Amino acid sequence: MTLEIPEVVINRLPVYARALADLADAGESVVSSQALGDLLDVTPAQIRKDLSYFGRFGKQGRGYNVQGLLARLREILGLDRRWRVVLVGVGRLGQAIAEYGGFSPQGFEIVAVFDSDRESVGKPIGGAKIRHSDDLDAFLRTNGVDIGIVAVPALAAQQVVDRLVKAGIQAILNYAPMTPHVPHGVTVRNIDPVLAMQSMTFYIKQREPAGK
Amino acid sequence: MTLEIPEVVINRLPVYARALADLADAGESVVSSQALGDLLDVTPAQIRKDLSYFGRFGKQGRGYNVQGLLARLREILGLDRRWRVVLVGVGRLGQAIAEYGGFSPQGFEIVAVFDSDRESVGKPIGGAKIRHSDDLDAFLRTNGVDIGIVAVPALAAQQVVDRLVKAGIQAILNYAPMTPHVPHGVTVRNIDPVLAMQSMTFYIKQREPAGK
DNA sequence: GGGTCATTGTGAAATCCGTAACAGATGGCC
DNA sequence: GGCCATCTGTTACGGATTTCACAATGACCC
The missing domain is CATH 3.40.50.720 (NAD(P)-binding Rossmann-like Domain)
Structure with missing residues (x-):
């Protein structure tokens, strides 16, 4: 099905997820691709592109809901189970x-x-x-x-x-x-x-x- | 100077070096890019191309001298010192x-x-x-x-x-x-x-x- | 010493990946 | 309610990396 997603993309998702978990811990509720990119030394465009392989998770003018995106990434990666x-x-x-x-x-x-x-x-x-x-x-x-x-x-x-x-x-x-x-x-x-x-x-x- | 060598290439060199060290231990004196590639799940072309960034180390019709190539790689990577x-x-x-x-x-x-x-x-x-x-x-x-x-x-x-x-x-x-x-x-x-x-x-x- | 075979080194082609740029959408403000 | 500033999703582009394919070379054999 979705089998043309580059492996490099998959390898970055856990990094995104980790950063989102940290942001959630810090009480942040929203984050932009720019802000997340600053945190991870990744360009905002790359983050948006990577996420676009899986769906549309953000809101224009606002960014991503931290908890929401984290949950979706965990689901995509299969981290919602043991x-x-x-x-x-x-x-x-x-x-x-x-x-x-x-x-x-x-x-x-x-x-x-x-x-x-x-x-x-x-x-x-x-x-x-x-x-x-x-x-x-x-x-x-x-x-x-x-x-x-x-x-x-x-x-x-x-x-x-x-x-x-x-x-x-x-x-x-x-x-x-x-x-x-x-x-x-x-x-x-x-x-x-x-x-x-x-x-x-x-x-x-x-x-x-x-x-x- | 030689600063346009892709990082992915640099990251593969230690893998090559490790395999060559194993071959040397096993008493092999010569190896072809094909044989080395089989060992490492890498295409022979990739090995030859990677090495070509640094020089010409092989002999046509024969392959690479295991000890010789290992020594050169160690030198390139800076592994010839502590x-x-x-x-x-x-x-x-x-x-x-x-x-x-x-x-x-x-x-x-x-x-x-x-x-x-x-x-x-x-x-x-x-x-x-x-x-x-x-x-x-x-x-x-x-x-x-x-x-x-x-x-x-x-x-x-x-x-x-x-x-x-x-x-x-x-x-x-x-x-x-x-x-x-x-x-x-x-x-x-x-x-x-x-x-x-x-x-x-x-x-x-x-x-x-x-x-x- | 010439012929044959194997294997390299390397340009050119193909593929993969990242970046740029922008249209479209959203929220906030007055 | 309209305007503005912001930020996403996406397409198109360009660059980077890998693969292809072959000419050139060296080793080996008789």
Whole structure:
């Protein structure tokens, strides 16, 4: 249906939604594309264009109703319900993710945690008990799970991704420093602070005296 | 000088470099744009075009020398030296970052850690002692620091960013769930797993029966 | 050493995306 | 109630990015 909406647009919507939530918290009831753009370093035209893919949410001469637009964006993005998430990998990074308090308030519930290390199986973490990876497939099939988070070493990551995909997972948040292979129809987002750093150094270098 | 290279291209270079490092580890000495593209889900043409911004690194009929191209990319990105990094914020997230072992092997050294909580000042973390935020400016001015990592609550983040910028920092890795304002000439990368999740849900929703 | 095959580097074409600009609508004011 | 100032939604444009396609080149083989 509406499948020609550019991915860059979709990626900006959560940013808009976040800003709107902040404005709502601050007691603002109306915001213009100009004001929102100032907040986010985005041109007002881009905001209006992005929103126009989905409908007409503003009022000329006035702007957007903060609560109203926020509600519509949440609906569009599917944030008006809770999502069930599994986490695979409970090393340092996995532990931090399991105990991170930022997902649940936004509707992402980590319903199970898996690891391949039999030693850690059974230990409690972030409100769940660690299960063994061997039980991953069975769990996914008997429980509705929407999203998988991969936090295993790079060498094991593709294998984990494959198992998630085979079990029907449609979205994967990958923390492993590698590029996962997934079939068409599965959405992946990669979180890799090292890559982010490595692209910034290019720009620092550009600006510094070429001598050193 | 070479300042019309698209940012998207710069962002892909570290991905190429990572894949090349993996290939080198696997003992491969030569790789074609086709093979590298298969590995990374990128078209061969894109790889060749990206590289062509910087020079001619391949040999027709053969491909690219893995070690050679890796070395050139590292040089282009400035990864052939170590970078000095400060971390601001030692809450849950900041602690995880301070103790994350992934930065140092890639040349990013966290040389100091700051927090506004006087209770935690002096405590050791990830090999450094926590300093008080009041000393941030002085530290930055007397020590060469290239990059700042922001891991404070959203409400405090802009203030931290401003202080980093005022002290001359040129690159910021922001973990706070907000959009930082920086002057032209400062590079920012945001790490926000929640935003990543929130864009994926759109696609899951698209594919699921519209009924529910 | 010449022929063959594979693969690069690169202009040109196609596509995608962002910006500009304006017509049309809304609210406020007198 | 009419006028003015404001701000949206949208179309058209232009720029940026990706893809295409092929000439040029180097390696390998006999």
